[in-house]
Amino acid sequence: MIKVKNLYHSYNNDDNYAVNDVNFEIKKGEIFGFLGPSGAGKSTTQNILVGLLQLQQGEVEVAGYDIKHIKNKMFNKIGMSFEQSNVYNKMSGIENLEFYRKLFDVETRDPMELIRLVGLDGKENVKAERYSKGMKHRLTFARSMINNPKMWFLDEPTTGLDPAIASNIKDIIKRENEKGVTIFLTTHNMYIADELCHRVAFIVDGKIRLIDSPKALKLKYGEKLVDVEYFKSGQLIKAHFSTVFEAEKERLIEVIKNYDIQTMHTKEATLEEIFIKVTGRGLV
Known part of the structure; x- marks a missing residue:
């Protein structure tokens, strides 16, 4: 589902690379953890993969599409849930999902089903500006599922959530993966990575230091x-x-x-x- 070869990115267009010769592949149906501290290059890599940052150097393929020539059809196949929620504050929770579903050319999920799935039922008609940070995070997570993505990008999916809700989010991720959804998970939380990921990549200072399964690493x-x-x-x-x-x-x-x-x-x-x-x- 994802192929990355010799990926470089510099924010200043010089030799100071935020991502430095990164290489990896993600198989269909895999949960792949991209792990590292803040500033390691996780978000930069993810933003290139989803088209938010222009590819400067290297080869990247996502869901069968070459990132050098992004086509709108690619976005029908991918879902994105970012750590920083970017919902529309003047819309209610259900209005956010109803609006977002209209952006896709594929069959979408019932917004109310997703509201219930993430535990926001009863709050669906409340404007997002009145949501707590955790509620906005859950709404962003729900929104990322609305187009039934085959390739799902999750950035710190349990950040700021209480243990019970975080456990529910992890269960949702596991169920979607069991349906065959491929997941690219960026996090600095090693516990969620250990619990969910088939393989993990350790990235520091823009370079991947190691790729292996949590089980192999422990052995x-x-x-x-x-x-x-x-x-x-x-x-x-x-x-x-x-x-x-x-x-x-x-x-x-x-x-x-x-x-x-x-x-x-x-x-x-x-x-x-x-x-x-x-x-x-x-x-x-």
Whole structure:
């Protein structure tokens, strides 16, 4: 559904690339997570894929269409839900969906069905300007489904939502994927990526550092982390070490040799811990 080859993008038209030689493919029916901290290049890449940013350099194909020559028919096949809601404040929730459905040349879903799906029933006739940030986010999410997209772009779909509503959104994503919908998920939330994604790409400073499945990553790194508690200068220190990287192995050996060890055990790495180890960067 998506093919990206040698993708570059510079906002200043110089060698300072926000996206630097990015390559990946997404298969039909896959949930592909694009993971990284703020400013990593996630949104830039997504905006190129959906035609909001002009392709500068590289080859990009989305849902069978070459992004260099975007055709209106492509937008009948894709849905987009962005982190920053851009609904029409002077329209009610149901009016927003009724208006949006008229932009497509394909069969659309019943707006009231989508209102109920995201838990906004009872608020459908309230103007969006009176919606909370979370309600606007849900309306944006519902709107992205109205044209029954085959390729669905989701940017931080659970941001700002309480746990119960976030769980409902995740269930909706899973059900749509079971119907065969391909999903491109951009997030810095490693927990939602771990739960939903078939594969993930780690992107930092505009470059992809690794692409693999969460399961494969855990098999590779999960048994190779060690949590240690030890006393140093009368203080209890808690630390964890990777046994993959030589520098960390040497640090662990140094601690064992020189300090009073209280506890030591191996643990399965979280996706966030793996991200930090692989990229050397946190998610802030």
